[in-house]
Amino acid sequence: MTAARSRRTSSRDDRLERGIPEATIARLPVYLRALTALSERSVTTASSEELASAAGVNSAKLRKDLSYLGSYGTRGVGYDVDYLRYQIAREIGLTQDWPVVIVGIGNLGHALAGYSGFVSRGFRVVALLDVDPARVGEEVAGLPIRSYDQLEEVVAAHRVAIGVIATPASAAQDVCDRLVAAGVTSVLNFAPSVLSVPAGVDVRKVDLSIEMQILAYHEQRKLLAADEALAAQFAGSNVESA
Amino acid sequence: MTAARSRRTSSRDDRLERGIPEATIARLPVYLRALTALSERSVTTASSEELASAAGVNSAKLRKDLSYLGSYGTRGVGYDVDYLRYQIAREIGLTQDWPVVIVGIGNLGHALAGYSGFVSRGFRVVALLDVDPARVGEEVAGLPIRSYDQLEEVVAAHRVAIGVIATPASAAQDVCDRLVAAGVTSVLNFAPSVLSVPAGVDVRKVDLSIEMQILAYHEQRKLLAADEALAAQFAGSNVESA
DNA sequence: TCGATTTTGTTCTCGCGTTCACAAACTCAT
DNA sequence: ATGAGTTTGTGAACGCGAGAACAAAATCGA
Numbered sequence A, B: 001m002t003a004a005r006s007r008r009t010s011s012r013d014d015r016l017e018r019g020i021p022e023a024t025i026a027r028l029p030v031y032l033r034a035l036t037a038l039s040e041r042s043v044t045t046a047s048s049e050e051l052a053s054a055a056g057v058n059s060a061k062l063r064k065d066l067s068y069l070g071s072y073g074t075r076g077v078g079y080d081v082d083y084l085r086y087q088i089a090r091e092i093g094l095t096q097d098w099p100v101v102i103v104g105i106g107n108l109g110h111a112l113a114g115y116s117g118f119v120s121r122g123f124r125v126v127a128l129l130d131v132d133p134a135r136v137g138e139e140v141a142g143l144p145i146r147s148y149d150q151l152e153e154v155v156a157a158h159r160v161a162i163g164v165i166a167t168p169a170s171a172a173q174d175v176c177d178r179l180v181a182a183g184v185t186s187v188l189n190f191a192p193s194v195l196s197v198p199a200g201v202d203v204r205k206v207d208l209s210i211e212m213q214i215l216a217y218h219e220q221r222k223l224l225a226a227d228e229a230l231a232a233q234f235a236g237s238n239v240e241s242a
Numbered sequence C: 001t002c003g004a005t006t007t008t009g010t011t012c013t014c015g016c017g018t019t020c021a022c023a024a025a026c027t028c029a030t
Numbered sequence D: 001a002t003g004a005g006t007t008t009g010t011g012a013a014c015g016c017g018a019g020a021a022c023a024a025a026a027t028c029g030a
Helices: A002-007 A012-018 A021-042 A048-055 A060-069 A081-092 A107-113 A150-160 A169-182 A208-236 B004-008 B012-018 B023-040 B048-055 B059-069 B081-092 B107-115 B148-158 B170-182 B208-236
Strands: A078-080 A098-103 A123-132 A144-147 A162-165 A186-190 A203-207 B078-080 B098-103 B123-130 B142-148 B162-165 B186-189 B201-204
Touching: A002 B162, A021 A048, A021 A060, A021 A081, A021 B107, A021 B208, A048 A060, A048 A078, A048 A123, A048 B162, A078 A081, A081 B208, A098 A107, A098 A150, A098 A169, A098 B208, A107 A123, A107 B107, A123 A150, A123 B208, A144 B098, A150 A169, A162 A169, A162 B208, A169 A186, A203 B208, A208 B023, A208 B081, A208 B098, A208 B123, A208 B162, A208 B186, A208 B201, B004 B170, B023 B048, B023 B059, B023 B081, B048 B059, B059 B081, B078 B081, B098 B107, B098 B170, B107 B123, B142 B148, B162 B170, B170 B208
Parallel strands: A098 A123, A098 A162, A123 A144, A162 A186, A186 A203, B098 B123, B098 B162, B123 B142, B162 B186, B186 B201
Antiparallel strands: none
16 A cells, blocks of 8 residues: 555655645635635636636746645646635635634724634634723624633633734733643734744734835835936936046 | 945945845844834844844844845944944835825724834824725824825825725725826735736735634644644554554 | 647756855953 | 954855746547
């Protein structure tokens, strides 16, 4: 049996064991979204070219990414939209239900609690926690805000593996420590701070202002380039500047 | 003069002309934040090691990143916190004021409008726009919600270069087109859709649910690994499984 | 059945980014 | 002034990911 498997050049099992490149993982959700959109438009089959353009990447990259999951396409035809969609969802783990807690129900926490993109992808917000006693009891997106003290209780009761931190930076590390101690092994951090966690715990950071700053940099370069073009124009009609 | 410059191995000018690697640009805001934190704790000097740990990267990478900006450290000593902070801010373009419009004032737009991380970094929200007539006039974070129809007017009046899209996916491309037509050259897109823009316009995307999905993938792998470990235990006390 | 056509899956090459390792440059104590 | 100790800035090696290009596999018409 092992011999029969090893005779083939590269089985799906081989790839899964080796693990899928991070860069590919990061794009799978994008493909998933594109496939969902196609499915909603009753498209049953799509070529790598069509899919790639819907996802905003080039087709070679898309094919390579999909090849890490296995051989789900048909040469000469393309990919079955619903089938591929299911396979990607399964690969990412979206075919199961992920209970999630959100800590820090300020403006951002509020927005996250009501974000439809979570629910529609197998994420289930099981609790909203906040330190502010004045807010406890208030209902947000159909869920009551509960006390920060109940963190351990909630995590244990729902077997929460993923925690979302939407507190100010000053509280983030404390919240993170408590989440991890309670059993959370993945943290999505919206607070602008660097979290330190023990090995085996994943942290991903989303920083709203960093992206903006990156845009500012490029914007500044555009202004600079425009200035230089203008300066060159003047220099041309003059002696070379000292 | 040109000869004198070319004699030196690599001047700051050379690097700026070549441009700074994207990966480095993306980290500069993180360094900036770390420096600000240090400055607030009245730390005047920091080594690459200290800075790196505060920023959550390794020190070699940090030194190389900073070297793209110029030679702002002192060997044997480290970096002057405030000086370096200013240099990075200037490099990114945060020493100037960037007017910004936010389109789509739902939960997320609301959170963005009130996000302190923008204001404190030279971004100034000059207008909030929404299509819903019922919401127009409502005040959010000290600014009135204005009609979507006023988009062109607002962009022109404030010379807005950066637009933020926080609408549902279905509206995003339309909003983007209008922003670009009105003169915006950088777009920060929070809607889960792929935007197409003419050359010269920068788009960055922030997708709240993608990060969550990446966590789910890793979380699933952890479960899988645990299962396998368990299975191996059983297999050991038994005949090798078929 | 066979050839033409389409489209996938994969190999190969190239470039970018990360990391190591060290020389250069600075401080400080003596 | 000099040597010991630090810490930066950078050259070089390495590994990963992107993209081009092609072989393999499927469909379809004759």
